[in-house]
Amino acid sequence: MPRAIYEGIYRDLKGKIQEGTYTYEDFLPTESELTAQYGCSRNTLRRAVSMLADDAYVQPMHGRGVRVIWQREGHSAQGSLSGVESFVEFARRNGLTPSTSVKSFEQVTCGSGLSRRTGFAEGVELLRIVRVRSLDGEARQVDHDYFLASAVAGLTPEIAEGSVYHFLESERHMRILTSKRRITVQLATDEDCSYMDLDPYNCVAVMENQSFNSEGVMFEYTQVRYHPDSFSYNLVSRR
Template sequence: MPRAERDERSGPVKARYDTIYRDMLDSIEDGSYPYQSLLPSESALTQAFGCSHNTIRRAIALLKERGYVQPIHGKGVRVIWRPRERATFEVGGIESFRETVERNHLEAKTKVTDLAGIVADEALSELTGHPLGARLVTVERVRVLNGRALILDRSYFLADAVPGLTAEVAERSIYDYLEGELGTVIETSKRTITVERATAHDAELLDIEGVDYLAVMRSQTFDSQGTMFEYTESRHRPDTFCFHDTATRSRL
């Protein structure tokens, strides 16, 4: 029985389409809907899940957005996802570390090694994109995956965007705090990925075991008002890191 069918029929609309989306995603990832196959018809899905056509369309729109399916005019919805050779840590859309860990089915913990208030000087403003003189909160976190320290994150948040931020909050999830307690709407992230030589600080905090280079992802993240509230540099052991994206060609 589909998981969504077990939910209360009176549940919130978002919970319904989100649950159906996750149910269908699981069916794609476990091969119940194989690569290049067509999903059941919209009518069949509405009957199976006991929901409206609009709810099914919203669930399919999420699958499309995340690169799992592609609607084909006049034919249906084709599965375009196929399993990848897994890295330890796969980065995709805008996710908290906790969300990514859950998606990757990992055992993980976060250790905060630094948390301080600072003011953006000229060099830091140039590096992060935060305004010169902005009050910031910087957080350094070591991410331990399956018992190994594999990721070192250094973040710079606008101080006004994270009032009351503590090490305990940072060890759990800053994004959960932003969205759940402060009501922040996280909208867009711009990312750059490079390969850079490991530093003495990396070697001190990470289990890099003689690895000379790290995959470094720098991201600037914006809220729904277009304000860049976070800059993060995330340093990964390269043999455990994978970045994946879904791109759509623009029609000129």
């Protein structure tokens, strides 16, 4: 694997923090020690450290050193859906059986309302897919996907029962490079109630998502409506 040097150093340091070689509130060795240790330039090492800082594993302190701030089980994890993990990966990791039921699979033209909501240009052809996803038979989320029709030619309802991304990556050689997300809480719609076990006055967590492919073109808008018990989202911010 032709991995970048900074990537290797990043993984190595991250592993050492997770394993306890460096622990909470320790200082990492200094930059000059680490560059000597890894036999790389200072810039390359700094890039790796800055990635660790982005992950909130570490906090560099000017004039003092680089302090570890990662804690095992920092925010103790409940068994709930992480926003970054795929549905199937989450299920596998927790020993649950995932299943997907395609409720809708149709081509639509993007009208003005849809354009404002999704960010697609008016008039473009979209493929609309609605899927209910369950764990051990319990409906946990409803996915509303809109794909640029031209980008997903060949997609069938059968494929949509599995992973659309796998299809896009292996068949269409497409990669998601960037995505913008928004999380809100909304009152459950009648549709939500009919798909998931919810009462009309319940709320759902809604994650909207715009994805851009390697061409820099937005090709997907997704709205995932989560059963409130199944939603958890972790993130980090700096500065």
